[in-house]
Amino acid sequence: MPIKLGEMLVKARLVTPAALDDALKSQVIFGGRLGTNLIEMGCLDEEELARMLSRQLRVAYVDPRELMEVPPEVTSLIPAEMAESYRLVPLRLEGRRLSIAMADPSDLPAIDEIAFRTGYVVQPMVTPEIRLIAALEKYYGIKREIRYLPVSKELGGRRVCSYQATPADVVAASPREVVDFSALAGSEADFYPWSGEGGETTRAEALERCGVDAVSRELADARDRDAVAAALVGWGASLCERAALCVVAGEMVKGWEAYARGERLERFGELRIGLDESSVFQAVVRERGIFLGAAPDTPANRRLFDSLGGAPRGVLLVPLVMKRRVVAVLCAADAPDRLGAGLEQFRSIARKGIMAFEILILRNKILMT
Incomplete structure (x- = not known):
């Protein structure tokens, strides 16, 4: 059985079990991927997440600078509706091999569809969701939600969610009305x-x-x-x-x-x-x-x-x-x-x-x- 990202992060001592609990709560309420919530909470930085995703999925991770500097002749290889539907950005074309950045490089149907539509051999690479969404906005004008505004250290981090996790922390609404x-x-x-x-x-x-x-x-x-x-x-x-x-x-x-x-x-x-x-x-x-x-x-x-x-x-x-x-x-x-x-x-x-x-x-x- 493949090891889960959260378990990997805890074993690597990049996050604490309590922080992982917090991120799971945040994910259920606010949506997004686990890694995105950990970055938003200030528990993990973008580079650490990219390295762990690469280890977990056994694919190379994308250098953020390369992702944000893709030439127009490469981005034009993938139409905007396909990039938005499959949440991916083309990186480079080397011969017949097209490298693409994805939040989920294990999405084989998406990879097969891209290969069929473009005629290239597709090489998937992983990137944190939060960086991918910024790239989709830059190249295709796909507006990102306000929660995905810059949060990495490089982009000027912010903290969105701050739970103090315990297994049973639901409190009924009984405040002053x-x-x-x-x-x-x-x-x-x-x-x-x-x-x-x-x-x-x-x-x-x-x-x-x-x-x-x-x-x-x-x-x-x-x-x-x-x-x-x-x-x-x-x-x-x-x-x-x-x-x-x-x-x-x-x-x-x-x-x-x-x-x-x-x-x-x-x-x-x-x-x-x-x-x-x-x-x-x-x-x-x-x-x-x-x-x-x-x-x-x-x-x-x-x-x-x-x-x-x-x-x-x-x-x-x-x-x-x-x-x-x-x-x-x-x-x-x-x-x-x-x-x-x-x-x-x-x-x-x-x-x-x-x-x-x-x-x-x-x-x-x-x-x-």
Whole structure:
């Protein structure tokens, strides 16, 4: 059995077991490869990661300077859509041999496809994901996510995630609440907008549709972070006009998944709000609190509402807290009384969402060792 990257890094004493646990947590919440998360956390530098990837995969690693200085006649050998689809950059052409930089040089179908499309013999080489994404942006104009902005020592490092790992560190969101609304009163008919005028059958169907049991099963069965996000937002959207999930990375809130009136908002992932900006996220993240009510009219809040399809009557933000740190925020937009009536359900689902993330973390630990 091939040795896992995390195990190799620990054996080489490049990272501690605690740092590896931290990186696995970060990977589940924020995505990306394990090495990328270790670099972002400041636990590993780019060159160390490249050397270990080379040892693990038994292929040569790319000199970062060469990757960032590929001549146009070489990059033109691979079209942009192929480079983006397979996440690779051509390096050099020597006779009939084309060397390419990949984050995953074990992707044999991709290598075969490149060889077939170009007519060259392909020699894969490995490079850290974070460097490859910078090269894809440089040569093909493929915009990178904000999390992939320069983090290596050479490029001016930063630290995004700072967990203090323990095997069981999930903390339920039980902070001081930040509430801004005049009344929470509301009937079940108000809360379930598709229910009839008191018809028991229709109400029962609505309750079943919105039931916590159904989303609990989805969260328990989730196989990746996006499945967790889809379950949380899908449940919220079944109760409210609009629902969304944002991830909190460092000092930035980033859109992840959102639905408005039953339709997925494709561009919600472009949302970025800094925690230094005046917004509803500030108190929620800083104080690990809940916001419920009308949001102040600020530029940051307007960006949030625009990304959700317009200014709502009221908003509810519930933090997902791990190790006393907000890693994501479950959002809903609707009438304040309707949101207030569902407050406890949203809190319960947020706790279940954190448990689902923890299950994924434990699964990754099992696979990593």
